[in-house]
Structure formats: structure tokens, C-alpha cells
Amino acid sequence: MLKHSAQYKYTGLALFVSLLLVIELAWLHVLQPMENRVADAMLARHALKSAPDKDIIIVDIDERSLDLMADSVGRWPWPRSLHAELVEGIEKQHPKAIVFDVLFSDPDLTRPSDDAYFAETVQAQSNLYFPMLLLNPTANGIPLAQYAEALGITKTAVAEPQASVSMVLPLPAMIKSTSLGTHNVLADRDGVVRSYLVYSDVAGWHIPSLPAKVATGLGYGLPNTNNIVLNWHGRALSYQRVSYADIYNDLQRKTPQRASDEFKDKIVIVGATATGLHDVRATPVDGFYTGVEILATAIDNLKNADALRPVCKWLIAVLGVLLIGLLGWAFTRACKLLIIGVALAGVTIALIFAAYSALNWLWLFTILTPLLFAWVYYLIAALMEYLKERKTRELAIATFSRFLDPRVVQALVSRGETMESMSGKSSEITVLFSDIRGFTTLSENSTPEQVVELLNAYFSQQSAAVFAHEGTLDKYIGDAIMAFWGAPTSQPDHALKAVAGALAMSEQLEVFRQQYGALAKDIEIGIGVHSGQAVVGFIGSENRQDYTAIGDTVNLSSRIEGLTKGIARVLVSQETRDLCIKQSGDAACPFAFIDCGSHAVKGRAQPVQLYEPIKKS
Incomplete structure (x- = not known):
């Protein structure tokens, strides 16, 4: 149960x-924040083994470029004629695509000719890609139904005709190219960028991202999801980078010094890593990852179809x-x-x-x-x-303490013994029965309170004698005591200990008589001891069980106790005597045994040979 x-x-x-x-x-x-941290640690380690795509090159607006070009063209933002000259120079090498991570949203009112030059350059090419910024759906935004085709937005079956959205768009020449895509780097709640939108769904209208636009323009397939988990390739600044100033200055030379096929069949991304432009994000692989490299990673993942699949x-x-x-x-x-x-x-x-x-x-x-x-x-x-x-354990201690010495209880509990583990074992043991003589006379001549006090004192002293010789106190039966040796702990000398315990109980009786004087002068006891096989364990009903021994050995021990009257206070069977001699050796046995003859015992056909043990002087 x-x-x-x-x-x-x-x-x-x-x-x-x-x-x-x-x-x-x-x-x-x-637990998602903790889950993210563990996944980030794995991704950071895995990224070290993964190299970026060599066909993706970043033309880097870095700190060096800002410093070198400050004297000749001024501070950032630079005139757009520079970007036009850069595009014309790179296009001569036939790159697959040139992708700008620069949002050209406002016209340069102080240099309109530069804007016109840049617009002409954009219209002359078919492989340029520009970003736009998605803000939020709004009633006062751009009507999607009206401008979807111009912006490359896809209408789905569930698209709302009246839907509008707020966006930051590039200059008209770039809009006419239809090579536009959103570049919204969205972080998770903890501020870490882990994924990238393939497209944004606004009221059933699919607005493509810049990486998705590049991928489709170059003939690469897109995943069947609107979001990819980025598969990072190396830590920050791992993609191949060329300083913007180096490229631009080389294009101004009559005889360029850089390789003429540096950008052939490459995807060129023009963007900034300069910390002064504040385009950095936290990612699983690095706390300061530039936006242009996040864009490069997204394009890399779509190009090679190696985005992670949760x-x-x-x-x-x-x-x-x-x-x-x-x-x-x-x-x-x-x-x-x-x-x-x-x-x-x-x-x-x-x-x-x-x-x-x-x-x-x-x-x-x-x-x-x-x-x-x-x-x-x-x-x-x-x-x-x-x-x-x-x-x-507490139940075992409480149970065992009723019939065992506390030291034995601790040993049993430390071994992990329980009521179940100590039930139904056949063992060779030595059983002792002790009974009071003269108890009836004592009861007649004393008050009930005196009888109870006397018995309690008697049982306390007798049980102490049993425990002193490592015996197991089985039970009190009226004024009788049953004890045995050899269980629950194995005792190779159980017969010797039992006989020593019996003699100690006899000696304790004399002490008891002296303590209680006339009240205890008529008390006498008989002690019977016998050794043999018995079944030892917890026996009883489901509600109450006692640790006891049963079998012929127990019965005979009780019969021997009944034969002590008129013969000796303590009698042991021949089996107990032989075991004492065997367990100690004849010369070393601490007891002498006086032959008390054979006696008939109820329930046995053969007489039982009995002995009185005495301590050797």
C-alpha cells in the first residue's frame, strides 16, 4: 500500500x-531570457567555426574614411556625387549587386546638382538596391493599394484595401528603380538582435525586406516564413571590408592601383562601421555589431539558404x-x-x-x-x-527503541534497515524467558500503585541488563520478559551473550531486593534459555506489528523457564551450552555448566537436558 x-x-x-x-x-x-542566453552562448561559439561568404564585400564608411575625406568633401553626410562616382567605378567591374545601407530620404537642398548626378547614375543601372524604413501602420500614412506596385509590395488574398502605413522612403529616382526593401533591424525584448524579417505583413500586404529584395533580384529562393533566425558567421567585423576612402581615392587616380576585378561577381554593400555614426546593435556573437554587417548576414543567409531553423x-x-x-x-x-x-x-x-x-x-x-x-x-x-x-528513519528509531539498546538502534538505522527489510528471516538465535515468582502474594499485600511502581522499576532494571549484553527485548507478557540474541544484528556469540544476560538479570534481582526491602523480599524469578532456529521479523496486522521471534525454539525456551522452580534460577538447554563452548572454546568459556538432568517437556517426545550456568571465578 x-x-x-x-x-x-x-x-x-x-x-x-x-x-x-x-x-x-x-x-x-x-524562462525565455535564460533560454536565449544559453542559445546565444552556443551561437557565439559556433560562429567562430563559420566563415562569412567571400562573395559579399562591404565598402566601409569607417573612421578612417571620415577622417581622410573631411578636408576634401567635408563632414558626413557627404555630397551624393561621391556615391555616384563610387557606383560608376564599381559597376565597371560587373558586380552582381550594389546594396546601399544608407537611407537617402531627404534631398540635398544645398547641392541639387549632386542629387541630379546621383539620380542619373541610379537610373542607368539595374543592380542597385536601396533601403526604406517601415515605421508603423497609420490612417495618415501611404495608401498601400495605390503605391504597392511602385514600392514592390505584394498584395495577398486577405489584404485590406484601405490599409496604409507610415514609411521613410528614398529619393524618387531610387523609388523608380523598384529595387527597394525595408531595413528594419528589430531586437528582442532584451535588446539583442537574433532574427531578421523576410517581409513585413501589414494588413495582408507583404512589404519585402532589403535582403529579400536582393535575394529575389539575384535569383535566390526565399524561405516559407516571414522571419529567419540569423546564422552568424564570425564575430563583428568578420566580413571582407574595404575602406570607402581607399576605393574613392583610387578611382580619382589616372592609373588605379587596386585590382580591376576586385568586385567582379560580388555583392557589394555600402555601409558604415564608424562608431561615430552610431549604427551598432547587440547580437548573440558580439555586443557591438554594426547594422551593415547584420544586413550582410541576412543577405548571406538568404543567398546560401543557411538560416537557422528553430x-x-x-x-x-x-x-x-x-x-x-x-x-x-x-x-x-x-x-x-x-x-x-x-x-x-x-x-x-x-x-x-x-x-x-x-x-x-x-x-x-x-x-x-x-x-x-x-x-x-x-x-x-x-x-x-x-x-x-x-x-x-524516525519510525524505525521509534519502533526499534522499544526493544533494542539505543546503540544497536543507531547501527540498524545507519545501515538503512526498515520494518520491511527486517521481516520474515529465519535465523539461529538464543531465546530467553524470565518470569516472576511470588507476584500473586505481592499483589495481595500491596496497593495497585505500589505494584505498578515496583513492576516498572523491576522491568527497567531487567531490560537494562538485556541491553547491556546487546540483547533484543521482545515483549513483556504480564510479569514475564521475553528477549533474544542473534537478531536483528548478526551476533556470532549470541549464546554467550544470552547466558551472560541471564546471569546479569539474576544479579540485578538481588540489587532490586535490597532497594525495595520487605516489599520485594518474596520476589523470585525463573529464567530459561534455549538456542536454535526461529523466524524473526515484524509480525501482526496492518494496524499493529511487533518485532518478535516465533517457532519451536521460542516455545522450548518458555517451557525451560517453567522448569526452573525448585531446580535453579537460571537453566539453559544443552544446545545453548554446546554453543557457548563452541563460540568461545572449551578452555576460554567464561561459564561452568552444572548438569541438572533430563526433564520431560510438554509437546516433546524426548526429554530435554538442562544445565545451570555459573560464572567461572
Whole structure:
């Protein structure tokens, strides 16, 4: 019944923790920040082994470019004629695409000719891509139905005709190119950029991102999702970069010094890494990752179809429930706590390694949440197991203390013995029965209070003698005492200890008589001792059980006690005598045995040879 009760508790706990796991994965997401941190650590390590696409080159508006060009063209923003000259120079090398990470949203009122020059250059090329900035849906924004075609926006079956959106658009010449896409770098709640939108869905209208526009323009396929988890390639500033100033100054030379095919068949991204332009974000691989490199990473992922694919949360939930279920099964099978803990630690390490290895196959396996819930189950179940063991220990101490010396009790409990483990064992033991003579006369001549006080004192002294010789006090039967040696702890010299205990009880009687004088002068005792096989354990009903011994050995010991009257205060059987000699050696035996003859015993066909033990002087 106790076993089934424990099974129900562990099974119920498994169901409860599994339910909490599903709720966390589906709705709460309380552990998501921790999950992100673990995934970030894996991604950062994995990124070190992954090289950026060599066909993507960044023309870098870096600190050096800002310094070198400050004297000749002024401070940033530069005249747009510079960008026009840069485009014309790079186009001579036939790149696949030139992508600007610069938002040309306002006309240069002080240099309109520069804007016109740039517009002519843009219209003359077909592989230029420009960003636009998506703000938010609004009633006062751009009507999507009217400008969708011009902006490359796709209408879906559920598109709302009256939908509008607020956007920051580039100059008209760039809008006419239709090579536009949004470049909105969106961070998670903790401020870290982990993903990139392929397109933005606004009331059923799909607004393409700049990386998606580049990918489709170059003939690369797009994933069937509006969002990709970025697969990072190296830490910040890992993509091949060429200083804007170096390229521009080289184009001004009559005889260029740079390679004439430097940008041939490359995807060229023009953007800034200069810290003064404040275009940096936090990412899993670096706390200061420039926006242009995030753009490069997104284009890289779409070009090579190597964006990460998050494992379905329901599969993670199934894994967590399975893991919790296995733990519940282990606990209901009464497996050792340490073994379960070591096994769970091994599974934890294996799953973390598997999650890290899964990145090689582009799977993002968020494993922390199911593992944490598995450990929560283990810790709660371990606490339950500890409390159960503590309760069992306290019950064992309380139970054993009724019939064993406290030192023996501690030894048994430290060995992990329980009522179940000490039941139904056949052992060779030595049994002692002791009974009071003259108790009836004492009862007639004393008040009930005196009788109870006297018996309590008597039993206390006699049980102390039993415990002093490491005996097990079985029970009090009226004014009789039953004790045995050889169980529950193994005692190779149980016969010697039993006889020593019997003689100590006899000596204790004399002390008792002296203490209580006339009131105890008529008290006499008889002690019978016999050795043999007996069944020892907890015996009784479900509601009450006692640790006792049963069998012929017990019966004969009681019969011998009944024969002591008129013969000797202490009598032992020949089996006990022979065991004493065997257990100590004839010369070393501390007792001498006086032959008291053979005596008929009720229930036995053969007479029993009895001896009176005395201590050797």
C-alpha cells in the first residue's frame, strides 16, 4: 500500500510538472531570457567555426574614411556625387549587386546638382538596391493599394484595401528603380538582435525586406516564413571590408592601383562601421555589431539558404514530458537517488552537446527549458524521497527503541534497515524467558500503585541488563520478559551473550531486593534459555506489528523457564551450552555448566537436558 502511494505521488508530480512545462512553452515564456542566453552562448561559439561568404564585400564608411575625406568633401553626410562616382567605378567591374545601407530620404537642398548626378547614375543601372524604413501602420500614412506596385509590395488574398502605413522612403529616382526593401533591424525584448524579417505583413500586404529584395533580384529562393533566425558567421567585423576612402581615392587616380576585378561577381554593400555614426546593435556573437554587417548576414543567409531553423516548440515539449516521465518511472521503481541524479546529469550533458551539434545542420534546438523542468522534478522528488526516508528513519528509531539498546538502534538505522527489510528471516538465535515468582502474594499485600511502581522499576532494571549484553527485548507478557540474541544484528556469540544476560538479570534481582526491602523480599524469578532456529521479523496486522521471534525454539525456551522452580534460577538447554563452548572454546568459556538432568517437556517426545550456568571465578 505504501509502495502504491509513493507511485501515485511521483506520477502525479510528473503530470503536474509536465503541465507547467507545456504552459511555459505555449504561453508564459518566463524562462525565455535564460533560454536565449544559453542559445546565444552556443551561437557565439559556433560562429567562430563559420566563415562569412567571400562573395559579399562591404565598402566601409569607417573612421578612417571620415577622417581622410573631411578636408576634401567635408563632414558626413557627404555630397551624393561621391556615391555616384563610387557606383560608376564599381559597376565597371560587373558586380552582381550594389546594396546601399544608407537611407537617402531627404534631398540635398544645398547641392541639387549632386542629387541630379546621383539620380542619373541610379537610373542607368539595374543592380542597385536601396533601403526604406517601415515605421508603423497609420490612417495618415501611404495608401498601400495605390503605391504597392511602385514600392514592390505584394498584395495577398486577405489584404485590406484601405490599409496604409507610415514609411521613410528614398529619393524618387531610387523609388523608380523598384529595387527597394525595408531595413528594419528589430531586437528582442532584451535588446539583442537574433532574427531578421523576410517581409513585413501589414494588413495582408507583404512589404519585402532589403535582403529579400536582393535575394529575389539575384535569383535566390526565399524561405516559407516571414522571419529567419540569423546564422552568424564570425564575430563583428568578420566580413571582407574595404575602406570607402581607399576605393574613392583610387578611382580619382589616372592609373588605379587596386585590382580591376576586385568586385567582379560580388555583392557589394555600402555601409558604415564608424562608431561615430552610431549604427551598432547587440547580437548573440558580439555586443557591438554594426547594422551593415547584420544586413550582410541576412543577405548571406538568404543567398546560401543557411538560416537557422528553430525546432518546433511542441517537439521540445514532447521531449520534456518524456524526460519527466522517465524520471517519474525511475522514482516509482525505487531506483537510487544518486543513480537517478547521475543519469539525469549525463542526459543533460548529452542534450546540450546534441543542441550544439544540431547547429551544424542549421537546427536551433532550445533545450534549457525542458532540462530545467526535468531538474525541478528531480529536486522535488528528491525532497519527497528525503522526507519519506526521514519519516521511515524516525519510525524505525521509534519502533526499534522499544526493544533494542539505543546503540544497536543507531547501527540498524545507519545501515538503512526498515520494518520491511527486517521481516520474515529465519535465523539461529538464543531465546530467553524470565518470569516472576511470588507476584500473586505481592499483589495481595500491596496497593495497585505500589505494584505498578515496583513492576516498572523491576522491568527497567531487567531490560537494562538485556541491553547491556546487546540483547533484543521482545515483549513483556504480564510479569514475564521475553528477549533474544542473534537478531536483528548478526551476533556470532549470541549464546554467550544470552547466558551472560541471564546471569546479569539474576544479579540485578538481588540489587532490586535490597532497594525495595520487605516489599520485594518474596520476589523470585525463573529464567530459561534455549538456542536454535526461529523466524524473526515484524509480525501482526496492518494496524499493529511487533518485532518478535516465533517457532519451536521460542516455545522450548518458555517451557525451560517453567522448569526452573525448585531446580535453579537460571537453566539453559544443552544446545545453548554446546554453543557457548563452541563460540568461545572449551578452555576460554567464561561459564561452568552444572548438569541438572533430563526433564520431560510438554509437546516433546524426548526429554530435554538442562544445565545451570555459573560464572567461572
